[in-house]
Amino acid sequence: MTAKLDHSLGQLDSLLTELNKFSQIINTPNGTIQKFAADPQLYDNLNRSAAAMTVLLRNLEPTMADIRIFADRVARHPEILGVSGAMKGSSGVKDPAGNPVQQAAGSARVTQ
Secondary structure: OHHHHHHHHHHHHHHHHHHHHHHHHHOOOOOHHHHHHHOHHHHHHHHHHHHHHHHHHHHHHHHHHHHHHHHHHHHHOHHHHOOHHHHOOOOOOOOHHHOHHHHHHHHHHHHO
16 A cells, blocks of 8 residues: 555656646746737637638638539540540540550450
């Protein structure tokens, strides 16, 4: 029981040492935490920035949806971007003939 008490007191001493170091850091006159705690303007600026970021992200949601739709359409019909599509249309399904891995697998089956 004495050993456990000695161990607990050692841990308590270590904790108090850490708390002392932490309080010294907080009370440093030019430290970041001290400035944040003492300067209400810094808090107000951070609060306004967070609110502006929320509005910005909310306004970007429709744009991101449009970009997803555009990227999907281009992936399905790449001819909409250039002249080569005017010559050869696309069915909208990925063509296995353009995939070298599938071509190699297909030719291996044919030769076997």
